[in-house]
Amino acid sequence: xxxxxxxxxxxxxxxxxxxxxxxxxxxxxxxxxxxxxxxxxxxxxxxxxxxxxxxxxxxxxxxxxxxxxxxxxxxxxxxxxxxxxxxxxxxxxxxxxxxxxxxxxxxxxxxxxxxxxxxxxxxxxxxxxxxxxxxxxxxxxxxxxxxxxxxxxxxxxxxxxxxxxxxxxxxxxxxxxxxxxxxxxxxxxxxxxxxxxxxxxxxxxxxxxxxxxxxxxxxxxxxxxxxxxxxxxxxxxxxxxxxxxxxxxxxxxxxxxxxxxxxxxxxxxxxxxxxxxxxxxxxxxxxxxxxxxxxxxxxxxxxxxxxxxxxxxxxxxxxxxxxxxxxxxxxxxxxxxxxxxxxxxxxxxxxxxxxxxxxxxxxxxxxxxxxxxxxxxxxxxxxxxxxxx
Ligand SMILES: *Cc1c(COP(=O)(O)O)cnc(C)c1O
Numbered sequence: 001x002x003x004x005x006x007x008x009x010x011x012x013x014x015x016x017x018x019x020x021x022x023x024x025x026x027x028x029x030x031x032x033x034x035x036x037x038x039x040x041x042x043x044x045x046x047x048x049x050x051x052x053x054x055x056x057x058x059x060x061x062x063x064x065x066x067x068x069x070x071x072x073x074x075x076x077x078x079x080x081x082x083x084x085x086x087x088x089x090x091x092x093x094x095x096x097x098x099x100x101x102x103x104x105x106x107x108x109x110x111x112x113x114x115x116x117x118x119x120x121x122x123x124x125x126x127x128x129x130x131x132x133x134x135x136x137x138x139x140x141x142x143x144x145x146x147x148x149x150x151x152x153x154x155x156x157x158x159x160x161x162x163x164x165x166x167x168x169x170x171x172x173x174x175x176x177x178x179x180x181x182x183x184x185x186x187x188x189x190x191x192x193x194x195x196x197x198x199x200x201x202x203x204x205x206x207x208x209x210x211x212x213x214x215x216x217x218x219x220x221x222x223x224x225x226x227x228x229x230x231x232x233x234x235x236x237x238x239x240x241x242x243x244x245x246x247x248x249x250x251x252x253x254x255x256x257x258x259x260x261x262x263x264x265x266x267x268x269x270x271x272x273x274x275x276x277x278x279x280x281x282x283x284x285x286x287x288x289x290x291x292x293x294x295x296x297x298x299x300x301x302x303x304x305x306x307x308x309x310x311x312x313x314x315x316x317x318x319x320x321x322x323x324x325x326x327x328x329x330x331x332x333x334x335x336x337x338x339x340x341x342x343x344x345x346x347x348x349x350x351x352x353x354x355x356x357x358x359x360x361x362x363x364x365x366x367x368x369x370x371x372x373x374x375x376x377x378x379x380x381x382x383x384x385x386x387x388x389x
Pocket of ligand 1: 054055056079082116121133157159160182183184185194195196198
């Protein structure tokens with residue numbers, strides 16, 4: 001079976017993990033710090049914290065910006081539920097801003113309107129969580145201007161976008177945000193099994209976030225309340241978690257990072273192949289901003305109006321041929337959990353409209369030429385048959 005995403009593991013990756021297994025420390029230690037440093041070097045951010053998952057990184061990102069009860073956080077409905085759940089973990093309320101039907105990212109005009117209304121009603125959000133859907137960067141310059149105008153923090157949920165660039169800089173540089181979060185789940189640009197990373201240029205936030213990942217404990221004597229010289233001494237200052245990435249995982253992530261640019265090139269080549277080969281089927285695609293380069297995390301197609309009723313059939317036919325398509329995303333607000341919190345069908349019509357048309361094709365570095373041509377041939381056959389219905 002061919003799925004929409006999959007890890008690519010080399011012999012070097014395997015020996016990097018085995019080396020850690022043979023070392024003194026298998027939980028967080030020097031390899032995690034090396035991975036953090038390497039992610040700073042890659043993205044240009046000043047600081048980073050390795051976390052146990054992207055979701056954990058989003059949670060501590062919200063907490064280190066002071067998100068709590070009484071606060072509101074806005075994100076995109078066209079994302080994975082983790083983009084919204086992180087605000088709820090903190091006791092805050094979550095709300096959404098509808099997407100642009102071309103970029104499939106948060107719509108800047110709709111964001112501007114919603115901010116104007118929220119300002120008047122005194123319901124401004126504390127944080128915007130900006131999702132670079134499918135690895136395609138959002139209009140961060142415009143978003144940053146709006147956020148600064150209203151004094152709102154920005155977190156980039158860049159779980160799809162490690163390796164993407166915006167205005168000559170890598171996503172993760174935090175030039176237009178307070179914090180950027182990555183995930184190293186196996187379907188993402190690189191993997192550590194499970195894992196994530198929080199990037200920031202703000203010392204203070206990073207110090208808070210690091211404590212939160214480690215039970216709220218500090219071992220830095222200059223920050224302690226008690227005067228105590230004992231080396232084993234530590235102090236807990238806030239309620240934190242165990243969100244540490246292990247050295248076993250970090251070794252895999254660090255080894256994979258060396259191949260990140262290669263991975264992105266391969267993804268780009270696959271996307272180009274699909275565009276060329278599926279040209280006559282009438283699909284529409286996500287539009288990329290001219291000042292951006294995508295990480296090609298997903299290759300989403302938008303079915304034509306006439307094909308929408310056959311989406312389920314296309315999925316089933318393709319599965320019979322060994323290709324398991326996917327759909328990104330069921331709008332978050334349509335999940336039963338979010339409906340129970342008051343959201344309704346029709347709240348974010350663009351995200352809903354896109355969802356009806358959306359299918360994700362397989363895209364990952366190890367996809368072979370024969371697998372690719374299988375996908376293209378079967379999908380072409382399937383869609384051409386439907387044209388005659
Ligand atoms: C994968 C993903 C996450 C969560 O990452 P995990 O590492 O699986 O916790 C969050 N947001 C988006 C948009 C994602 O795709």
